[in-house]
Amino acid sequence: MTELADGEPWADPEAAVAATAPVTMINAYSVPLEQSDRFLRMWRGSSARIMSEQPGFVRAVMHKTIAGDELTFVDVAEWRSADALTTARANPEWREAITTMLDDPELDVRARPGRYQVVYYVRPAGE
Numbered sequence: 001m002t003e004l005a006d007g008e009p010w011a012d013p014e015a016a017v018a019a020t021a022p023v024t025m026i027n028a029y030s031v032p033l034e035q036s037d038r039f040l041r042m043w044r045g046s047s048a049r050i051m052s053e054q055p056g057f058v059r060a061v062m063h064k065t066i067a068g069d070e071l072t073f074v075d076v077a078e079w080r081s082a083d084a085l086t087t088a089r090a091n092p093e094w095r096e097a098i099t100t101m102l103d104d105p106e107l108d109v110r111a112r113p114g115r116y117q118v119v120y121y122v123r124p125a126g127e
Helices: 015-020 033-052 080-089 092-103
Strands: 023-032 057-064 069-079 110-116
Touching: 015 080, 023 033, 023 080, 033 057, 033 069, 033 092, 069 080, 080 092
Parallel strands: none
Antiparallel strands: 023 069, 023 110, 057 069
16 A cells, blocks of 8 residues: 555555546535534635635535434545645645634534545436
8 A cells, every 4th residue: 555645545556547547535524413504614715715726626516414413514526636636635725724624613523535536437328
């Protein structure tokens, strides 16, 4: 197993190829229901804004669960390459925004990030 510059494990034996291939960062956030508005304001106001300014960023979509005691958000962000994502995550402004959100004493947030590559597409029949 290799490690990226940011210390996260990368299990792909074709690391050189994977580094230049498109990658999706999926981050699930557990947030208590009463804190969901604050979480979204902080995420949109800093993390999402800074992320959108990074080279190699394609798009991000934030999803939220429809029911449950603890509201969970799932951020799906697409990047042109793993290298672009690694470079963006090293940006001090972005790191500070994420740390500020996760360390906010009025916000009980748990983040579970992961990197993924598309392996299969399913399209409507007939397309």
